[in-house]
Amino acid sequence: MSAIELYLTLGVAVFLLSLHGLMTLHDPIRRLIAVNLMGAGTFLVMVSLAKRSAVPDPVLHALVVTGLVVAISATAFALRLIIAASKHDEENSEDSEQP
């Protein structure tokens, strides 16, 4: 097994493991991390595919960079939403505890 194949397999394995996490976990933060790991697996596959030729494929690198930008901004957005949602839930549970 060459190094590229190893990385490819690793990428797919990370993707599948984190998919399993996404489906079984309930905490939103954990689920978000799982999605990010799925992304990491995908990017690993892409980068190792780019390495197959002597000159690394620039198109794939560009795609990974774009993908990273999307992933980071989406993660920030998701974190903001999750925090706001849990604050809202806390307020509600406090409200309901009052007589």
Add this chain to the structure above:
Amino acid sequence: MNFALISLAVPLFAGLLLLLCGHALKTRTTGFLAIASTVVSLAAAWFALQTVANAGASIMLDLGGWETGLAIRLRLSSLSALLLLFTALMHLLIGLYAGFSRQGIARDFWHLSCFLHGSLAALWLSADLFNLYITLELLGLTAVAMVALSGKKAYRPAANYLILSLAASLFYLLGVALLYGRYGELDVLLLAPRTEADVITRLALLLMTTGLMLKAALWPLHLWLPAAHASAPTAVSALLSGLVVKGPLFILWVLWSEVAPPALAQQIGPVLGIAGMIALTAGGLSAMRSPYIKTLVAYSTVAQLGYALMALGLLLTWQLPQMHIALWLFVIAHGLAKASLFLAAGEMQSTLGTRRVDGLRGATQTVPVAMFAFAVAGGSLIGLPPSGGFLAKWVLLEPLLSEPGNWPWAIGVLLGTLVSAAYIFRVVALAFDRARINPPDTRTGRAGHWLALLPALMVWGMALSGEWLIQLLAGGGV
């Protein structure tokens, strides 16, 4: 092609403008600017449609002057021109509603809806798997932000929607990566002649299909949709159900009818067709049982997408041009009808002060116009003549009935019709209850009720332009 670019760019720039200086403007002015940009985009889309109809074939454009393969390549086919027109029309109708109904809408709605419009327009025009990924992400992020507009109670469903949407995009992206690794191409037209039915291609297509079906809420990956669509503000629900789920469906169509080798497409076709039939009945049954109005309408989206999925599946199986026409007629008819249904549902909710279906007792007296809109739009979903829904169903039925071997599929259509009739008339029958009327809140205005009726009337008017639509879709299909 330039007209299509205008139709794409105007809402994007309007969105940017409103985002940057929106806070210096009054909400009213913001709304006015957004609607004005939609009108410009609509007109441009109309001219784009004329151009492509005159050209008689798809028009290609490489952005930025790069050579093919590196450039962002846009493609204007008669289908994408029609979808541009449809998107602008939906935004116009829903924008008018958001601007004039007394329910009001958050200021942020306007720039977000402009972005949504822009990303959809970009999606229809893209002819490159990676561009499609970008537009898909833009669409997803904007949609989530719009769900969150309805306030704190929607944050949880919005967060869930976002996480699922991200996961779905990654499925798609991994598939794109595999395809690129195998063929070294991303452009749909360059990829199409080269694909072979080998293991990697199968795997890539499977991954991408899973992601897209999740995004389009196609059965069995639809479970997120009712919560997300029902918790959004009314105008947003209408946009999400009427337009946003159609984006991934479009990519799915591009993927299977153009990129995938025909042998594979013929294998997956029946699977998609059966999933569509199940979606029709299962979604309809859920809608029939739903205690809440908006959830009912959201489940109806799951059911109606079943028609589209069935048409797509049969298109792949038999490679029949009628199925292609039926698919897009369903998309357009459903979009208009569903917009009306959601707007009417939202208006009735706010006027009657209840989210429950039971609360609609006596609605023909208390909110007659909104209820009429609901019934008229519902008639198109059922497929009663001469609505747009009927037109689509007719085009779908014709090839199904001409061969006795295909009759089982027609039974699916029959079931779908009956189930849709059941959930629509469940609401309409309640509305005639005179014994236990739910008193209305008289302070809310009635303009929104009439604006909710507008898309429903358009979908019934669609039948009159049926021949034109069919010719358009038949002429420049691929």
Add this chain to the structure above:
Amino acid sequence: MTLSWTTVLPVLIILSSLIPGLLIFATPETAARRRTILNLSGIFLKLILVGLMLAGVSQGLQFRFAIAFLPGAELVLQGDALALQFITLSSVLWLMTTVYAIGYLENSPLRSRFFGYFSLCVSATVGLALAGNMITFLLFYELLTLATFPLVVHRGTPEALRAGRIYLAYTLGGGTVLLMGIALLHSIAGTPDFVPGGYVTSLIEGNSLSLRIAFGLMIVGLGVKAALVPLHGWLPQAMVAPAPVSALLHAVAVVKAGAFGIIRVVYDVYGIEATTLLSLTRPLMWLAAVTIIFASIRALQQQDIKKRLAYSTVSQVSYITLGVSLVGPVAAVGAIVHLVHQGLMKVTLFFCAGNFAETLGIHKIQEMDGLGQRMPWSMAAFTVGALGMIGVPPIAGFISKWYLATGALEVNQDWVLLVLAGSALLNAAYFLPLIYRGWFRATPAGGWHENNFAGQRLETHWMLLLPPLVTALLSILVGIFAGSIFSPLGWSQFIVNREFGL
């Protein structure tokens, strides 16, 4: 397309009730006078237009309007002789029923909604009659369902809603099956205009199974509205609607829409030749015969006046199907003329039943004792209608039965005479006790449940009394003057000569 009056007239006939209907929706509840004016002007305009078309068709003019709709299937409105038979009936009865409904619903709520939908129903019925091909027919058939539903549930009580749901389940289900049948037929033969003799004869070879299935689907779809057993369950339920609705829609428009559709399919789509070649007439004949006898027996078991009348409708409408399925010219005349005759008589009966209920609160048959003394005019009209149903000459019903019977003998289906005789006996068995109670029993000691209009010059509101008297008179007149060329019988003969190429 050139716009001459022969193309525009069919559209105008539909619009003459559609536009007043839409305007009535917008009329405030309190503006009763404006509503009445709108209603009546629509009706008289329609009657004039129908008169024009009658004159035109008898001169041999062609009325046809078409616009593009589906590929290979235009929307076509066509005024031919058969269409006019149905249109004239519904327009005349629309006038009567509107007068009746204005009196019936005086001071009740939601009248704008009621009259609005009522006009839409008439528009749908007339459109259905004018439909020039199966697609157009389907369109108006479904619109008729949609427009009648609000009238069935008009009272808004739980029972009305329940009946409304049953009504919808039957009619929408039927509409879907009809759609399947029409789509199947379209895939074989396309959808050309209706033409005497049909358009499928040349296609029988190789398609006989598909054509049979399409015929079966269409008959099932139409049979729901025509209330063929076992698809009749909605009709007795729908009797919770206000009396004018039961009178015009359920006794005339809706059930006739189904029967009219069957006439169209047999004569103008399949044609007599193809129907016979595909051996489709015999099942249809049996279905009609079973419906006639079964529904008469069910009618006998009912104690509610309106329910009994409803089952009687189920039975009588099947005379039309029976006459069609006999495929002889004489029986065909009987079938087509019964379309009008049954309408006139049944509408009379329903008007009278409504009068009894409105004036004295009478709903059950046992309560009819001595009714003739208190309400002689209504009772007399009721008697005319009932005797006509049994087939007593010279009332209209006798003419239809006579033609059906001689038509059956002509095509050597002698057993049909047994069905007709049995049905006449059963009709007598379930109508004569009502007449007997009304005229010959003493008024109950306890008096009536209600006693409206007591001590006044007329036995009830004049708007309730006039329509049944006019329709009763008409059902006698069309019987007496059946020999005239302008009677329904003469016109039916004219239609049949065209259909059978005589």
